[in-house]
Structure formats: C-alpha cells, structure tokens
Amino acid sequence: MSKNSKVLNLKDKVSGNEADLSLSNLTEVPVRELAMFPKATVLDLSCNNITSLPPEFCSLTHLVKVDLSKNQLTCLPDDLGNLVNLQHLDLYNNKLTVLPASFSHLRNLKWLDLKDNPLEPGLAKAAGDCLDEKQCKQCAAKVLQHTRALQEEVDRAREKRLLREKELERKREVKQREREAREKEARKREKAEEKERRRKEYNAQMAALAAQEQQKKKREEKKRKNGQAAAEKKAAVESAPKPRRSVCGLLFRLLLLLLLLLAAAAAACRLTDLRREAVCVAVDDGLSWVRVQQGEVGRLLLKLSAAAGELLDAAKTTENANV
Structure with a gap:
C-alpha cells in the first residue's frame, strides 16, 4: 500500500469523528495521515498485525478512544501518557507484559481492557478480568492506581538515588574542601618553615660577618697598637x-x-x-x-x-x- 493509497483509503475510512482501520492488515500505524484528521477522536486499529506503536503516535493528543485489540503489541511507547484526552483504551489479546511509567498520566482514562496479555503478576492482579463494562472501568481505575504507585515508587527510588548522589557529592565536596584546607595549611606551614629557615640563615650569616668584622677590627687595632708601640x-x-x-x-x-x-x-x-x-x-x-x-x-x-x-x-x- 503506497502513501497516496493510504491517504485515499484513510479518507474513505474516516466517518465523522471515527477512523476505522480495523482488519486492514496493517503492520504499522499511519500516524502522519491520522494527524491530518484531528476531528477523528475515535480510532479503531483492531485485528491487524501491529507489533509496536511509533513514538509519534503519542502526538495524537486529540484521540479519546483507541481500540488496539487483537494485534501483536509487545510494548507501548514511553510517552503514552501524553494522550491526555484518552478515555477508552482496548488492548485485549496482545503480547504486553508491562505498561510504561507514563501510563499513570492518563488521568482521563475511564475504560481499559488488558485481557489475554502475558502481564506480570502485579499488573495482572490490578487489571482483573474485565468481563463487562463495570470490570473494565474498575480495571482502568486500578491499573492507573497501580501504575501511579509504581511511578511513585520509581520517583521515590529516583529521589533516594538523587539524595544519595547529592549526599555522596556533598561528602566528596567536604572531603575535597578538607583536603584542600590541609594542603593549604601544609603549604602555609612549609612557607613559614622556609621563611624561618632563611631568616636563621640570614641571621647566622650576619652574625658571622659581624664576628669577622669584629675580629678584623681587633687585629687591625692590635696591629695598629703594636705598630704604634x-x-x-x-x-x-x-x-x-x-x-x-x-x-x-x-x-x-x-x-x-x-x-x-x-x-x-x-x-x-x-x-x-x-x-x-x-x-x-x-x-x-x-x-x-x-x-x-x-x-x-x-x-x-x-x-x-x-x-x-x-x-x-x-x-x-x-x-x-x-x-
């Protein structure tokens, strides 16, 4: 399917606020073409062979309802939380094990289906069965709560790590300042000792010169006296x-x-x-x-x-x- 045919087919598949691309044998999402229809807030991509969503998919912030059931998704983009208007998300029968940390930012999400995904135990327990409308709404609330808790835990861990790093940095700075202070004190002491040594040498030289001059004067005086006598x-x-x-x-x-x-x-x-x-x-x-x-x-x-x-x-x- 060429780019032009995609656009033409997409125009044919957009009706009102809904874009129906189900059963289209898609392996990737035509994000650029979908962005040309900002009024299409409902997107049906079910029953295709999509293995991943491109990062650009998260720019379709006008989406309110997305159906990605019965695909081959193994992961979701890290910035999925940018879809702030998303209320309905169907991920039934994919290959997801975890959700991105930004999933907790989908504050308007009211309906979620994660059945038939190899979810990790904690996420599977939060998602539940989702066999009816009520359970799917509960799934959305519990999964959001679960991901928020995970995000908070991640944030706390990150904050602890940052605090540890700051503490380590502070300790390194303290040690560095102490080392610099010791080195400065040592240099100051060495300079003082060197100055004292030079002063003693100078005094010794002056004393030696004075003694020599005194002896010379004595010899001259004695010589003068002897000569005079x-x-x-x-x-x-x-x-x-x-x-x-x-x-x-x-x-x-x-x-x-x-x-x-x-x-x-x-x-x-x-x-x-x-x-x-x-x-x-x-x-x-x-x-x-x-x-x-x-x-x-x-x-x-x-x-x-x-x-x-x-x-x-x-x-x-x-x-x-x-x-």
Whole structure:
C-alpha cells in the first residue's frame, strides 16, 4: 500500500469523528495521515498485525478512544501518557507484559481492557478480568492506581538515588574542601618553615660577618697598637743615641777642623817670618795643648761610642721581643 493509497483509503475510512482501520492488515500505524484528521477522536486499529506503536503516535493528543485489540503489541511507547484526552483504551489479546511509567498520566482514562496479555503478576492482579463494562472501568481505575504507585515508587527510588548522589557529592565536596584546607595549611606551614629557615640563615650569616668584622677590627687595632708601640719604642731607642752620635761626631769634626786650622796656622807661621808673632805663639800653644789632651779626647769618644752601641742593641732586643 503506497502513501497516496493510504491517504485515499484513510479518507474513505474516516466517518465523522471515527477512523476505522480495523482488519486492514496493517503492520504499522499511519500516524502522519491520522494527524491530518484531528476531528477523528475515535480510532479503531483492531485485528491487524501491529507489533509496536511509533513514538509519534503519542502526538495524537486529540484521540479519546483507541481500540488496539487483537494485534501483536509487545510494548507501548514511553510517552503514552501524553494522550491526555484518552478515555477508552482496548488492548485485549496482545503480547504486553508491562505498561510504561507514563501510563499513570492518563488521568482521563475511564475504560481499559488488558485481557489475554502475558502481564506480570502485579499488573495482572490490578487489571482483573474485565468481563463487562463495570470490570473494565474498575480495571482502568486500578491499573492507573497501580501504575501511579509504581511511578511513585520509581520517583521515590529516583529521589533516594538523587539524595544519595547529592549526599555522596556533598561528602566528596567536604572531603575535597578538607583536603584542600590541609594542603593549604601544609603549604602555609612549609612557607613559614622556609621563611624561618632563611631568616636563621640570614641571621647566622650576619652574625658571622659581624664576628669577622669584629675580629678584623681587633687585629687591625692590635696591629695598629703594636705598630704604634714599636714605632714609639723604635723612635725612643733611635732617638737616644742619635744625639750622642751626632754630638760626638760634631765634636770630633770640630776637633779635626781645629787641628787642621792649627796645623795650617803652624805651617804658615814656620814658613814665614811670623813665628815670633803673638798669633803664631798662640797657635803653637794650642797645638801643644791638643797634643796633651789628645789621649783624653780619644778615650771620651770611645766611651760615648760604646754607650751609644749598647743603647742601640737594647732597643733592637726590645723591638724583636714585642714583634
């Protein structure tokens, strides 16, 4: 059957508010074509070979009565509860075992037939026999109640699962925060310890530098004092004999000069006719006195030289001891 023939046949099968597609050997529901007839609120699909309803079937929200009896349905679409206007549903003689959770949303459902389906025990008990109008109405009410209870149980289970997941997530977040806090505290402690270690190292370095500087100052001060003392001692030692040596040398030089002058004067007197003059006589007397005093002057010079040598030796000995 082509699409156009389906449309033509469907037009032929729609009468007023009813679309009769029973005994049409259908294997699937022509949802698109049915959607073109929103006034057809009664749909008869009984006695066909339909094994499943497409999800799009749940968009036919204008349906009020649907007959799917004597087909091969093994399941119903999950969104069947979207058929909010559905009041009458015939599922007699199919292969259904369960109903979708959304079935509980069919709040306007007043009539239901689930006979001759391999229903699971709880659903079969709620459905009952449905042998007459009254039982079928009771079937609709009880099945809705049953599915609502199942839905509530599913919702509770889902809510418990969500609560457990939230609790687990909360615990994970708490543990994560605690771990982060511990890690932060550990990092803070490590930074403080590192800072304290660097501070101690810095203080130790400063103390070592200060000690070195102090020792350097002490050595320099000691060296300066020793040098000053040595210089003072050396100056004292050197200054003592120098005047003596200088005086001795000066006296010696003066004596020599005097002798030379006397000798020159004596020679001049002897070589000239002035030997009888008073000057020449004085020169001769001076030379005589020098010859007499020569021994005493030599001994005096020797004593002064010996004393100066002893002072120099004592000064050098003291300087070496201090160094």
